[in-house]
Amino acid sequence: MTFDDKQRSLKQIVYGKTKIKIYGGLESIGGNCIVVESPSHKIMLDQGVNFSRLKEFYGISIQPDSVEELRELGILPPREAYQDVDQICITHLHLDHLGSLNVPGESSIYLPSKEIAETLSRAWWFGWKQHLLPKTQSFIKFMNISECKNVKIAKVSHSAFPTYALRIDTDDANIIYTGDLRITSLYPSIADTLRNLEKIREEGVDVLITEGTNFGRRLNYVSATQYRITIEELLKDYENQVLFFSVHPLDLEAILATLETVSKFGYTPAFESPYYAQLLDKMLEYADIHLEYELFFIPRSSKIVHLNNFEIAFLEELRDRKLAMFLSPYGVKDLKYLLNVLNLPKEGYLHITVIGEPLSEESIIEERKLESWLRLLGTTSLRIHVSGHYLPHEFKKIINTLKPKELIPIHTRASRAMMKLFEKCK
Numbered sequence: 001m002t003f004d005d006k007q008r009s010l011k012q013i014v015y016g017k018t019k020i021k022i023y024g025g026l027e028s029i030g031g032n033c034i035v036v037e038s039p040s041h042k043i044m045l046d047q048g049v050n051f052s053r054l055k056e057f058y059g060i061s062i063q064p065d066s067v068e069e070l071r072e073l074g075i076l077p078p079r080e081a082y083q084d085v086d087q088i089c090i091t092h093l094h095l096d097h098l099g100s101l102n103v104p105g106e107s108s109i110y111l112p113s114k115e116i117a118e119t120l121s122r123a124w125w126f127g128w129k130q131h132l133l134p135k136t137q138s139f140i141k142f143m144n145i146s147e148c149k150n151v152k153i154a155k156v157s158h159s160a161f162p163t164y165a166l167r168i169d170t171d172d173a174n175i176i177y178t179g180d181l182r183i184t185s186l187y188p189s190i191a192d193t194l195r196n197l198e199k200i201r202e203e204g205v206d207v208l209i210t211e212g213t214n215f216g217r218r219l220n221y222v223s224a225t226q227y228r229i230t231i232e233e234l235l236k237d238y239e240n241q242v243l244f245f246s247v248h249p250l251d252l253e254a255i256l257a258t259l260e261t262v263s264k265f266g267y268t269p270a271f272e273s274p275y276y277a278q279l280l281d282k283m284l285e286y287a288d289i290h291l292e293y294e295l296f297f298i299p300r301s302s303k304i305v306h307l308n309n310f311e312i313a314f315l316e317e318l319r320d321r322k323l324a325m326f327l328s329p330y331g332v333k334d335l336k337y338l339l340n341v342l343n344l345p346k347e348g349y350l351h352i353t354v355i356g357e358p359l360s361e362e363s364i365i366e367e368r369k370l371e372s373w374l375r376l377l378g379t380t381s382l383r384i385h386v387s388g389h390y391l392p393h394e395f396k397k398i399i400n401t402l403k404p405k406e407l408i409p410i411h412t413r414a415s416r417a418m419m420k421l422f423e424k425c426k
């Protein structure tokens, strides 16, 4: 098999006896992989999938054979990156950071939340994602990042929950790696990014490794406040009994902001996918959030699903209510079924998709197929992009909070612009 070495570009920065090696994420969005090596330990920070590379080689008809193949093609970090690594620390569960849990060697793996990760992995059994499952198929040996003694953590806002920034102190350098983050949360009680970052600044930061996804990008921008206002405005004039939403299953902030807004307008929120409902259930528990409104799971079969934060009812029982249905992207087909059961006309509904990531990061929503189904069903689809990443003009707030001596830009296509801005505001 041939592969070009350019894609495995490796940058190394040395501070005394500490080496920071970047195996993925330079001048590209996603596929982050950083190894911090010092005499006392060797820690890997994220080990994500490079989606643009994945799409170059695979599609519906060509599927990967093994995790090794993905490593050889530069879609996952190379085997050598794992050599002598003691700990692998993952900032959040987007696949461009989490990567494959089938790793070479014997390193301990620390996940942002072991339980949420395990629930998430239940959708990986088919297709290329099966190569992301742990070798043993078991999560028992993994640990929560909060248990890792060699890193300090700060919860930050992002379109996946939970997301942490990490601080690693070696004898020669104090390093902060932020993974992905935004400053303003869609649901503020989840994470106050700047305040939490400030807490891990401590006596200073030598190197900040941070993302710059939104530098030099074209964006349709909607702020957290505007998101709620948009939904409210839509609901004020919407007279149909049902309304549909699709949100990335890990985007707790967007889900909570939506649930809260629709409930205010008298809609009962309901989930039809057991997978999505279970993920939300686990996230709510982890975040220790207790909802003050009803939330339903509508089972399609009699298979028992255990949920703590949902009430369970068949669709027929909710016939008299106004319903806000949360669909998985694949659940769009079920629109017709749902409308049939509710005995409602087939046309004229709204379907709102909330997008938190550029699609290259998480190709979970197959846009075109979704659109075809919606057209077939006479449903109008609105896409609202609430970025999971900070905006370039907010960069100086991060710099002013952490006051790093040096910057390593990652997860961006505009590292030069970031460096320039950093020189100006540091």
Ligand SMILES: [Zn+2]
Pocket: 029, 030, 094, 096, 097, 180, 361, 411
């Ligand atoms: Zn990312």
Ligand SMILES: [Zn+2]
Pocket: 092, 094, 097, 158, 159, 160, 180, 388
């Ligand atoms: Zn992310």
